[in-house]
Amino acid sequence: xxxxxxxxxxxxxxxxxxxxxxxxxxxxxxxxxxxxxxxxxxxxxxxxxxxxxxxxxxxxxxxxxxxxxxxxxxxxxxxxxxxxxxxxxxxxxxxxxxxxxxxxxxxxxxxxxxxxxxxxxxxxxxxxxxxxxxxxxxxxxxxxxxxxxxxxxxxxxxxxxxxxxxxxxxxxxxxxxxxxxxxxxxxxxxxxxxxxxxxxxxxxxxxxxxxxxxxxxxxxxxxxxxxxxxxxxxxxxxxxxxxxxxxxxxxxxxxxxxxxxxxxxxxxxxxxxxxxxxxxxxxxxxxxxxxxxxxxxxxxxxxxxxxxxxxxxxxxxxxxxxxxxxxxxxxxxxxxxxxxxxxxxxxxxxxxxxxxxxxxxxxxxxxxxxxxxxxxxxxxxxxxxxxxxxxxxxxxxxxxxxxxxxxxxxxxxxxxxxxxxxxxxxxxxxxxxxxxxxxxxxxxxxxxxxxxxxxxxxxxxxxxxxxxxxxxxxxxxxxxxxxxxxxxxxxxxxxxxxxxxxxxxxxxxxxxxxxxxxxxxxxxxxxxxxxxxxxxxxxxxxxxxxxxxxxxxxxxxxxxxxxxxxxxxxxxxxxxxxxxxxxxxxxxxxxxxxxxxxxxxxxxxxxxxxxxxxxxxxxxxxxxxxxxxxxxxxxxxxxxxxxxxxxxxxxxxxxxxxxxxxxxxxxxxxxxxxxxxxxxxxxxxxxxxxxxxxxxxxxxxxxxxxxxxxxxxxxxxxxxxxxxxxxxxxxxxxxxxxxxxxxxxxxxxxxxxxxxxxxxxxxxxxxxxxxx
Numbered sequence: 001x002x003x004x005x006x007x008x009x010x011x012x013x014x015x016x017x018x019x020x021x022x023x024x025x026x027x028x029x030x031x032x033x034x035x036x037x038x039x040x041x042x043x044x045x046x047x048x049x050x051x052x053x054x055x056x057x058x059x060x061x062x063x064x065x066x067x068x069x070x071x072x073x074x075x076x077x078x079x080x081x082x083x084x085x086x087x088x089x090x091x092x093x094x095x096x097x098x099x100x101x102x103x104x105x106x107x108x109x110x111x112x113x114x115x116x117x118x119x120x121x122x123x124x125x126x127x128x129x130x131x132x133x134x135x136x137x138x139x140x141x142x143x144x145x146x147x148x149x150x151x152x153x154x155x156x157x158x159x160x161x162x163x164x165x166x167x168x169x170x171x172x173x174x175x176x177x178x179x180x181x182x183x184x185x186x187x188x189x190x191x192x193x194x195x196x197x198x199x200x201x202x203x204x205x206x207x208x209x210x211x212x213x214x215x216x217x218x219x220x221x222x223x224x225x226x227x228x229x230x231x232x233x234x235x236x237x238x239x240x241x242x243x244x245x246x247x248x249x250x251x252x253x254x255x256x257x258x259x260x261x262x263x264x265x266x267x268x269x270x271x272x273x274x275x276x277x278x279x280x281x282x283x284x285x286x287x288x289x290x291x292x293x294x295x296x297x298x299x300x301x302x303x304x305x306x307x308x309x310x311x312x313x314x315x316x317x318x319x320x321x322x323x324x325x326x327x328x329x330x331x332x333x334x335x336x337x338x339x340x341x342x343x344x345x346x347x348x349x350x351x352x353x354x355x356x357x358x359x360x361x362x363x364x365x366x367x368x369x370x371x372x373x374x375x376x377x378x379x380x381x382x383x384x385x386x387x388x389x390x391x392x393x394x395x396x397x398x399x400x401x402x403x404x405x406x407x408x409x410x411x412x413x414x415x416x417x418x419x420x421x422x423x424x425x426x427x428x429x430x431x432x433x434x435x436x437x438x439x440x441x442x443x444x445x446x447x448x449x450x451x452x453x454x455x456x457x458x459x460x461x462x463x464x465x466x467x468x469x470x471x472x473x474x475x476x477x478x479x480x481x482x483x484x485x486x487x488x489x490x491x492x493x494x495x496x497x498x499x500x501x502x503x504x505x506x507x508x509x510x511x512x513x514x515x516x517x518x519x520x521x522x523x524x525x526x527x528x529x530x531x532x533x534x535x536x537x538x539x540x541x542x543x544x545x546x547x548x549x550x551x552x553x554x555x556x557x558x559x560x561x562x563x564x565x566x567x568x569x570x571x572x573x574x575x576x577x578x579x580x581x582x583x584x585x586x587x588x589x590x591x592x593x594x595x596x597x598x599x600x601x602x603x604x605x606x607x608x609x610x611x612x613x614x615x616x617x618x619x620x621x622x623x624x625x626x627x628x629x630x631x632x633x634x635x636x637x638x639x640x641x642x643x644x645x646x647x648x649x650x651x652x653x654x655x656x657x658x659x660x661x662x663x664x665x666x667x668x669x670x671x672x673x674x675x676x677x678x679x680x681x682x683x684x685x686x687x688x689x690x691x692x693x694x695x696x697x698x699x700x701x702x703x704x705x706x707x708x709x710x711x712x713x714x715x716x717x718x719x720x721x722x723x724x725x726x727x728x729x730x731x732x733x734x735x736x737x738x739x740x741x742x743x744x745x746x747x748x749x750x751x752x753x754x755x756x757x758x759x760x761x762x763x764x765x766x767x768x769x770x771x772x
Contacts, residue, residue, distance in 0.1 A: 148373075164176075188246050270305060
């Protein structure tokens with residue numbers, strides 16, 4: 001395709017998008033409830049905005065019959081016409097942009113699409129909390145605009161914050177990666193962006209899912225509907241639950257979704273310890289708990305957890321479930337109440353949690369256009385600023401895995417570029433799963449065509465690459481070009497929800513295509529990979545003919561432009577891998593059904609993620625190169641920290657045998673460390689550096705594995721330096737979890753690792769200072 005025509009396509013698609021907006025007018029949305037034009041509703045206490053929230057909620061529930069209450073326990077909640085309340089669809093999705101996966105959101109008319117950001121695994125590679133929050137803010141602007149236009153709800157069941165434990169998991173792409181601290185910080189940041197910073201009032205209501213220990217969809221005959229995840233108290237506390245706790249405690253999320261699977265023999269949606277005791281009791285959730293879709297039915301019909309459907313309904317509501325995604329509770333709850341398995345007060349408590357969120361969203365405040373965010377509309381969706389942010393997010397998420405002899409960036413002397421591979425000219429592949437309709441796309445081919453004349457060959461019909469018929473044409477193209485870019489990898493036909501992988505190698509004949517094209521290439525060969533889960537590309541890493549390897553994940557609607565900008569040096573890559581890339585032979589040692597995180601040499605079990613696995617890797621967690629170089633200097637950090645006890649009783653109960661202090665016995669509030677580091681750009685190109693701070697506990701009974709405890713993104717001009725302060729809450733990040741699930745602070749020397757720097761901090765018990 002002609003380079004001028006190709007490069008004009010994104011602009012033309014945006015013009016068509018604007019034309020579409022200009023041809024549609026948007027009527028003001030009718031109030032969900034409490035319409036000022038309805039004389040009846042004006043008299044209801046629950047409609048008076050000056051009445052305390054709890055009193056409004058109590059008044060509304062007191063007016064409902066049992067049958068009306070039960071019809072509100074499901075995602076497609078029924079209308080209550082006699083009280084002027086419309087029906088409401090709770091299920092909408094906004095994983096990395098407003099999505100039409102759930103029935104609550106539709107595209108069309110004045111809203112033909114929405115900004116589609118990179119898939120979460122790619123955005124996580126930026127290690128940039130402010131970016132994550134800003135994306136959430138933009139997504140909620142567009143969500144509110146679509147709600148005002150009658151095409152979306154206000155409750156979005158995103159983000160997915162499960163830990164990416166196993167590299168085969170088809171939904172790993174939706175997550176922030178394998179590290180629980182990163183996942184927790186992502187969760188809190190994205191949720192703050194979505195929900196806004198107004199405390200009581202919610203812009204939209206987010207939902208952290210899938211709680212908990214859910215990361216198997218369909219592998220070797222075991223699926224998520226039947227899987228019993230056997231998880232130790234230790235792994236639950238220091239891995240699986242960490243992102244959810246952060247989401248609730250720090251992000252103040254309005255909802256948590258329980259998962260399909262069982263944990264230690266109990267369905268998560270019917271486990272009072274996980275729901276009532278932990279989410280609502282310990283973490284103090286101010287919001288509602290929703291089931292994954294049809295999971296209440298699953299625990300009865302597939303897992304046979306209860307003998308009758310009424311017992312299933314009662315068990316989930318009593319455990320703390322407030323809303324059922326699916327019809328099960330609407331069908332069986334009334335008989336559960338009549339049969340004495342459940343009290344109506346239990347139903348009232350569930351409704352109080354959902355209605356409170358609806359009131360915080362303004363659904364019972366009358367006219368939507370008169371409320372905050374009520375003026376957002378079609379012109380606030382797919383704005384140039386939003387689309388620019390999608391491009392910046394892709395820039396920041398792309399990871400330079402290898403760069404032999406500074407193959408990259410390409411120069412303008414590379415006038416002809418062969419662009420080869422099944423992902424070279426894709427659109428929807430770039431936005432991954434749980435996506436919506438993008439504003440428009442720039443494919444890798446289109447992006448590269450802005451910089452050079454291109455010769456395009458797909459090489460394979462699709463990513464399955466089951467034939468070699470087109471290999472000759474791909475080799476011929478490479479032999480004629482000044483440089484060759486292979487855009488390979490996976491798509492949703494290989495990894496997706498309910499589609500876990502069996503292997504980590506590239507599909508079909510992709511490896512052979514890459515090797516043959518690299519051999520035929522006249523100029524440098526660059527491999528660009530689109531994939532969510534890791535792939536074993538050791539063959540390419542070890543092939544001297546392949547000059548550079550880039551990982552783009554699923555880079556969103558602007559992915560092709562971002563890839564081209566990085567290839568030609570307009571953007572300097574600064575992303576870091578948020579997950580370990582394992583070799584293929586790792587899989588034989590780790591059944592996907594084994595939830596253990598820690599290595600167990602007695603049975604040949606190597607452990608999982610960089611925290612516990614110490615074997616060979618293709619590329620490690622946190623790996624990522626730049627076109628420039630950086631040096632670190634430690635400026636200031638404490639050498640000793642005295643840990644005060646909460647009380648004399650706590651001191652008397654301290655366990656000297658373990659040489660540690662229970663976190664619950666420590667006065668944690670003042671225990672915040674500041675580590676100051678100078679970052680100098682020692683190269684000749686401006687760049688963004690990701691500073692990763694790891695810690696390892698004292699030697700002895702505690703595992704010596706490193707754990708990420710902080711990170712910061714900093715942009716440094718060539719030849720200059722910047723000072724970065726990393727704040728480390730001691731109880732949260734220098735603690736370890738024992739085998740009983742108890743979090744402890746080990747006494748002794750903790751080592752901090754910052755790039756090639758190492759600094760030791762000694763923790764000791766402060767026996768003099770006791771909090772009164």
